[in-house]
Amino acid sequence: MLDSEAVGERVTLVGNSMGGWVALLFALRSPQRVRLVVLENGTGLRGEGSPLELVPKTRTEAQDLANRVLGRPRVPCPASSSTT
Numbered sequence: 001m002l003d004s005e006a007v008g009e010r011v012t013l014v015g016n017s018m019g020g021w022v023a024l025l026f027a028l029r030s031p032q033r034v035r036l037v038v039l040e041n042g043t044g045l046r047g048e049g050s051p052l053e054l055v056p057k058t059r060t061e062a063q064d065l066a067n068r069v070l071g072r073p074r075v076p077c078p079a080s081s082s083t084t
Helices: 018-029 059-069
Strands: 011-018 032-040
Touching: 011 018, 018 032
Parallel strands: 011 032
Antiparallel strands: none
């Protein structure tokens, strides 16, 4: 949409709740297109240790991310042969 509506412009992204997550992902992937990011009631992440990836690469990373977003304790993800 930005490529057709705001050709070559740097934009301000405003994200509410999970939309804040989407705004951050876009800003990380296309920083040349973003002037400013505004988060309203953005999803918070709890946890300690290394920074979280915003886009998990495995089922285990996805479960860990979901648990942190929801404030749940870390629990092991069941092994799955079809998804890694």
